[in-house]
Amino acid sequence: MAVLGTKNPTLLDVAKSLDPDGTTADVVELLNQTNEILLDAMWVEGNLPTGHRTTIRTGLPTVIWRKLYGGVPPSKSTRAQVDEATGMLEARNEIDVDVANLNGNTAAFRLSEASAFLEAMNETMASTLFYGDTGVNPERFTGLAPRYGAISGAPNANNVIDCGGTGSNNCSIWLMNWGDQTVTGIFPKGSKAGIFHQDLGEIDAFDANNNRFRAIADRWQWKCGIALKDWRYVVRAANIDVKVLTTSANAPKFPGTGTDETGTPVDLIQTLIRMTARIPKQGMGRPVFYVNRTIGEMLRVQALNKSQNALGITAAEGQIATTFLGIPIRIVDALLSTEARVV
Numbered sequence: 001m002a003v004l005g006t007k008n009p010t011l012l013d014v015a016k017s018l019d020p021d022g023t024t025a026d027v028v029e030l031l032n033q034t035n036e037i038l039l040d041a042m043w044v045e046g047n048l049p050t051g052h053r054t055t056i057r058t059g060l061p062t063v064i065w066r067k068l069y070g071g072v073p074p075s076k077s078t079r080a081q082v083d084e085a086t087g088m089l090e091a092r093n094e095i096d097v098d099v100a101n102l103n104g105n106t107a108a109f110r111l112s113e114a115s116a117f118l119e120a121m122n123e124t125m126a127s128t129l130f131y132g133d134t135g136v137n138p139e140r141f142t143g144l145a146p147r148y149g150a151i152s153g154a155p156n157a158n159n160v161i162d163c164g165g166t167g168s169n170n171c172s173i174w175l176m177n178w179g180d181q182t183v184t185g186i187f188p189k190g191s192k193a194g195i196f197h198q199d200l201g202e203i204d205a206f207d208a209n210n211n212r213f214r215a216i217a218d219r220w221q222w223k224c225g226i227a228l229k230d231w232r233y234v235v236r237a238a239n240i241d242v243k244v245l246t247t248s249a250n251a252p253k254f255p256g257t258g259t260d261e262t263g264t265p266v267d268l269i270q271t272l273i274r275m276t277a278r279i280p281k282q283g284m285g286r287p288v289f290y291v292n293r294t295i296g297e298m299l300r301v302q303a304l305n306k307s308q309n310a311l312g313i314t315a316a317e318g319q320i321a322t323t324f325l326g327i328p329i330r331i332v333d334a335l336l337s338t339e340a341r342v343v
Contacts, residue, residue: 036332037129037330040178040286041184042178042179042180042184042185042285043184043185043187044180044184044186045188045190045193046084046187046188046189046225046227047189048083048188048189049188049189049190050086051083051084051085051086051186051188051227052084052186052225052227053082053083053084054081054082054084054229055080055081056079056081056229056230057078059078060077061075061077062075084141084186084227084228085134085141085225086141086186086188086223086224086225087128087132087139087140087141087223087224088139088221088223089121089221089222089223089224090219090220090222091117091120092217092219092220093113093218093219093220094215094217095109095110095215095216095217097202097215100216106216110216110218113218114197117218118195118220121195121220123334125222126332126333128140128141129144130143130144130145130174130334130335131146131334131336132146133145133146141225141226142226144174144176144226144228144234147231148160148234148236150342150343151342151343152343155231158278159232159234159235160236160238161235161236161237161274161278162239162342163238163241163271164239164241165341167241167341168338168340169241169242169243169337169338170238170239170240170241170242170337170338170339170340170341170342171240171242171292171294171335171339172237172238172239172240172335172339172342173237173240173268173271173275173290173291173295174234174289174291174335175234175236175272175278175279175287175289176233176234176288176290177233177234177285177287177288178286179233179284180229180285181229181230181284181285182230182233182234182284183226183227183230183233183234184226184227185224185225185226186225186226186227187223187224187225191223194222195220195222196221196223197218197219197220198218198219199218200216200217200218201216201217202214202217203217205217232278232279232280233279233280235275235279236342237271237274237275238339238342239339239342240271240295242292242294242337245298268298268299268302269302269310269324272289272310272311272324272325273310275289276324276327287327288327288328288329288330289324289327289329289330290329290330290332290335291329291330291332291335292331292332292333292336294337296322299311299322299324299329300313300320310325311323311324312324312326
């Protein structure tokens with residue numbers, strides 16, 4: 001399977017191309033430091049003011065073996081259109097003027113506050129990317145878990161692997177192939193990629209008793225969503241029992257594997273192999289695995305086992321990187337360890 005390429009634009013690439021003054025790019029660089037998924041996600045401008053309309057081929061034309069002097073009936077492929085909505089994540093910051101001026105460096109204080117807001121928006125966006133459900137929260141966008149929420153009966157059930165966990169201490173591993181024909185991040189037509197920051201300057205703010213005070217205000221907004229153009233290029237390994245993986249009494253001697261509640265071994269390496277096998281065509285976009293911190297720890301321990309070489313671990317520039325068959329394995333803290341069983 002192909003390793004990460006550079007032909008598909010990430011959020012940082014798009015932001016730099018849209019904002020010559022570098023303001024948005026600086027914000028995106030801060031986001032990349034706290035959310036590894038933004039290092040990989042491809043972002044495109046939607047073709048709708050509220051999102052993106054995707055045309056999907058749903059059927060192939062009919063072809064025949066023609067006999068001599070025999071005619072060929074006309075045929076055509078069939079298509080369907082899907083509208084993907086974006087959400088509007090927003091926050092406001094109001095700092096008392098006198099507080100901002102206490103240390104004599106107002107700009108540095110505001111940057112410190114801004115970092116906290118960026119982290120909060122970052123974590124919320126990552127959580128929504130996986131678990132957003134417009135049926136529950138219509139103001140958000142639909143994430144991946146509701147789309148890959150069945151191990152049988154759904155058209156994409158082949159791309160949901162059951163790892164055996166039956167309780168509510170489960171987690172998932174995701175394999176995503178970011179690409180313009182597979183899955184992309186989207187922002188509405190005519191808007192900007194990434195977070196929009198508006199410096200509101202000094203304003204009249206209000207305390208709990210509705211009394212005014214002078215404050216320095218900022219407004220943050222991020223219009224974002226995802227467009228799933230080809231479901232075959234996303235794979236979910238669901239129902240991984242985290243409790244069993246981390247309980248010494250039940251944990252196997254070989255690190256990186258676990259047993260579900262029925263005692264059947266769950267081998268993380270075999271699971272990754274099965275996930276890559278579900279991708280129909282290699283080299284389509286950027287393939288990346290996403291795991292929570294517990295699974296990431298297990299895989300890094302297993303990477304040190306010299307009996308296998310498919311799993312690799314490297315350290316460079318203060319960062320530890322884990323790969324499987326050359327595919328990066330990213331840790332995303334938004335991925336829960338309390339998922340209910342996918343059935």
